[in-house]
Amino acid sequence: MRVLIADDDALSRKILEESLSHWGYEPVITKDGDEAWDMLKEDGGPTLVVLDWVMPGMEGIEICQKVRARRTANYIYIILLSAKNSNEDVIKGLESGADDYISKPFHPEELKSRLKIGQRIIELEKRIMCLASTDYLTALLNRRAFMERMEAEINRVTRENKSFGIVIADLDHFKLVNDTYGHQAGDLVLQEFSRCLSSSFRIYDFIGRYGGEEFIVGLPGASSEVAGAIAERVRKRLEQHRTLVPDCDLEISVTASFGITSMENGRPQLSMDGLIKQADSALYMAKQLGRNRVEIFKSYGY
Ligand SMILES: [Mg+2]
Incomplete structure (x- = not known):
């Protein structure tokens, strides 16, 4: 020391x-x-x-x-x-x-x-x-810690005219998992999805549990294209993955939808809330278009 x-x-x-x-x-x-x-x-x-x-x-x-x-x-x-x-x-x-x-x-x-x-x-x-x-269940950042980190990163990239990508991921029909298999099985699914996120993103990206089955990732230096490509990889991995529930011989399969946005070379100069809103509306679109997909925010249309 x-x-x-x-x-x-x-x-x-x-x-x-x-x-x-x-x-x-x-x-x-x-x-x-x-x-x-x-x-x-x-x-x-x-x-x-x-x-x-x-x-x-x-x-x-x-x-x-x-x-x-x-x-x-x-x-x-x-x-x-x-x-x-x-x-x-x-x-x-x-x-x-x-x-x-x-x-x-x-x-x-x-x-x-x-x-x-x-x-x-x-x-x-x-x-x-x-x-x-830390979020107790998933060991990811909790919402407050994520927001603090993101605020610092946004200030930095704005100052330095760098890029910053955001991915918001939401498990599809997650309530059904809890209702059908119970909360313990649901927790296992959340934990495995968290591990999948942690092992798919880059080491300098930071991942938080945003809400119940909603996760958020900050990608310093990444454009929407880069963030979208990583999200697509996660989407495919999850689609093929089965969560084994011990003791009851269950294999659960879930999918997720992803909303992406970014600030590129410091533009547009948006607040943290503004960026999250954009990613959220892209996520909304991914859900509307049938779930299990990645959507990148476009300033027109939605
Ligand atoms: Mg002296």
Whole structure:
């Protein structure tokens, strides 16, 4: 795990660097507050931080305040290190947003234990985030997580004039599966369709469960043609696939309909809702035209 160290004292930096390496961490060294803040501003920077309080430029507590004022994807756990060790100082440090406080000169074993606490909190947060963004049945992204990811992607492709494809897939007559074979069989069908989607799309595509039997895929960089070709492959695979229901010797076969749309080279500049509406109306058309088919949105007709 990477740990950001910020300390203006060369000896202290050297001790921290050597100790952390020895304990299996990957220290990232900065010499003052401004340098540390530059690293913490970046998405994907270290999430465990050991900050000296008194440094030239930005001080440790100012960095704590700035980190807490900013909404980051991952929690940043900060251990404040300082020769200031009165009760008032400790309180001031913690109030500024630090998670922990160690007085200098520090005892190496104490720092080691406190780093472990930080690591535990960070890992716990990651696990909670993962649970909160995953659909329980299919292990795909849940709707909220999908929408968040899509919003970020749409902003990016609009800025960079790139393409972005969307596929909405809906199992045909799925209610009939549940009514005929029961919900457990229905769940199996949903899980197998999810696996089929996951193994058919490209690794940088992201897939979410949009509703009951409705799924949505975001394809960064893809035109409608590319998205449609992949959807057609999924459609054929599903058509030939049989879901085996254990214990009752059942083989269920289902089909799906697909609606496609895209933003190509940043055009048309649509909001996320606008794009989803287009894909939805293409899906509607696929259903109207007899189901088990892929339809690409056209601005005329429907
Ligand atoms: Mg200092």
